[in-house]
Amino acid sequence: MRFSHVEAFRAVMLSGSTTAAAEILHTSQPNVSRSIAQLEKISGLQLFERLPGKLVPTSDGLSFFKEVQRSFAGLRHLEEAARRIRRFSGGSLTIAAIQLIALGLVPRTVKRFAEQYPEVSISIHTGHSSAITEWVDDQICDIGIVSQLNAAYALESEVLYEIDAVCVMPKGHHLAAKTSLGPSDIADEPYISFPRNESGYSAVDAIFEEAGISRTINLETSYSSITCSLVAQGLGIAIVNPLAALDYRHTDIVTRPFRPAIKHFGYLIYPKGRPEDRLIASFVDTLKLVLRDDKHLLTGSSLP
Template sequence: MRISHVEAFRAVMVSGSTTAAARILNTSQPNVSRSIAQLEKSTGLRLFERLPGKVVPTKDGLSLFKEVQRSFVGLQRLEEAAKRIRRFSGGLLRIAAIQTLALGLIPRALRRFAQIYPEASISIHAGHSAAVSQWVDEQFCDFGVVSHLTGSYGFESEELYRIDGVCVMPKGHSLAAKAYIEPADLAGEPYISFSQNDYGRSDVDAIFEQAGVARQMTLDTPYSSITCSLVAQGLGVAIVNPIAAQDYQHMGVVIRPFRPSIKHSAMLIYPRESREDRLVSSFVEVLKTVTLEEQRALTGPA
């Protein structure tokens, strides 16, 4: 079976005649007919009924056409991949990020990135910092964004941001009238905390212990997105990453600065060889720009 014979068969099926197929393939009608005859001989299938002035596909011809179409779709995908590889050093950008950023900051950066590189193929994976680190170390993902470095992996890293945490509360809360929130303000308040084993919880707990303030610890969760959703439902207050908090202002969440400072940070991590990948470096530059813009916008209470 030769590819030229298959192409002739597909052209006849698509166009409906050998004459039209010859025009598509920029050849003669006798050449198309010979290719079809040779394909029938090599496959042992009768692909068309020859009627005066036309050809009609047989049942076998229709069945073979379905398989041919699948093959051509595969070839088209290979062509598209080749175009992406010519444009970038890799055809697919695989991003791993902690959920806090995968739900908001990363999509906002991708919106801008897609305007610059509309042909880029992108895959996003969300998980805890430890999972993201492992995916990057195993090169399942091209780079990652974590809240802190874990383990002794052999990748490179750099800081994306380091920013003060904020107190979030439901709309109409009595503390919303304050310009900023202190530990004493949250005494006896229903409080939504990080999970017991979550990185960063000990820093928050230490501040309240030093201030001698007891919170009403009603709920805990490892995800800032869930925390903010719970706050929006009126189930308590919390101290979270402001970049995550701003994603929930449309749900009535009120944001206020918290003192003393509780830092939230994010680190970019890369396998050493992917740092030079043009697609990776291009997205990272966009992500840094969007992050800086959002940090500058977080200058006061909402």
Template sequence: MAQTNARQIEAFQAVMATGSVTRASERLNVTQPAVSQLIAQFERQCGFRLFERHGGKLAPTREAHALYAEVERMFLGVRQIMRVAAALRDHSWGVVSIAAFPAIARRVIPDIIWSFCENKPDTRFRIESMRSRGLIDAVATQQVDIGLSVLPGDRPEVESTRIHRLRGLCILPATHRLRKAKAVRPEDLAGEEFISLGPQDHSRFMIDRIFDERKIERRIRIEVGQSETAFTFVGAGAGVAVVDPISVYNNSDERIVARPFEPAVEFDVWLIRPRASHASNLVEGFVAHAMKQLDDLAKVFEASARVR
């Protein structure tokens, strides 16, 4: 005896949903006799009648109604599978885990993620704000899918791609004498109260070298671990600082102005990925989107750092 096949169940579901063989045949794009034959085969497999025939019309039996409830559940499951498959194809289903340097996580990532998943209700994100060392370790051990760092990875398990090189800005209290300068140079800051990044920040060495080579003294009384903290001190009037443009982006504190700094202090942004792991379509789609968004942001940063 032939086994029940999916086409028989599909014919049964179509007749129950539409109420007639004629409409079922239109839905399935087959002839009416073909639908009737599939129904007859399905009844034989079930071992009981599914429809009573009265004057050319079909009336579902109680058994048919009970079976239809199960068939509908099955079709819902199939539709869910197809919906997920389509979402996977369209990069709109699943979870993306990201580790990002704190300033990137707070200032840049939210806009990128929202613009990506606004119309993708089945996409979820997990964001970890980490300094570069912990970030690289998290990617290497595949705790996260990707990392956005200010340093390249130094472990063999990861690959690093520099996606942008950004020029630093000098941030000043809004009442500062240099607030309208086309560019701020080291000699302009001689004797100034200076908010310095801590020795653990890789840009600290670059900034110190610029001032040391010119033998320009600053008054460094405050060291901070992150550029955003320097931003807060500058807003309070405690001094000036040279920071990456990401920390300035989307910061609307009217107590602060940002001016280009010369010579250039460059800040790199790196994409860190596991070397051995094959990324999902969703992750690949997000990376492509993020790269495009970062390209656009880089133009904004570059414009703000350009000497006019």
């Protein structure tokens, strides 16, 4: 039994005649009639009664048509499965990111990515750069987004962003009248700091020490998101990655550039020697597009 025989039978059942079936299949009417006759011979079933000018399905023909329809439904399922595979549907992706990225940039990226590939399963983890590096090295995660690279691990990496820190303060703060701030502006202000063992503190600390200016540090936290939330409560000012402040732009905070500049870096890390993966590549492309939009919100133009 050939597929062409079954296809001809189905076309006749759906269209009502061999002539209409021939048009559907882009073939001749004699070819359709020949396929039906061969199918009846092979199956041992009389599928139609031949009446003048038409074919009438027999009870066997109707029963056989039900089975044919089930088979074609299975073929449609396979076609849909192929489309899902082409669009990464049914795939999975595990992402790890430092907290300020995991709370803002990653969810915005996932939202846009899911609009294109709704059936992809995504798992998101957060931690410090050291933990994320271990997860990616152990291939627990497909992609990592970190603020520091660790040369002890043989991972592939690329720069995701390089961006200047900003000073964040409550709305209505008297320093908001300035276009930019420096160490002397912050000297007498309640200051929310990163703990001394966290990345970023040493760069800020060095700038204030070089300027000979002490800060009034009344609060410490390891996370930029918590820092921005504390600022919104009016508990002090801080110097943070502007991507963290962006997530709090609808709260009672404002930002101003801080000079001299303090750089914040973000890196994408991948397992070494990973095979080319279209799913990962597509997610990274989406991530970069969302980051570009975020930078527009921060500055009104793209940053290098």
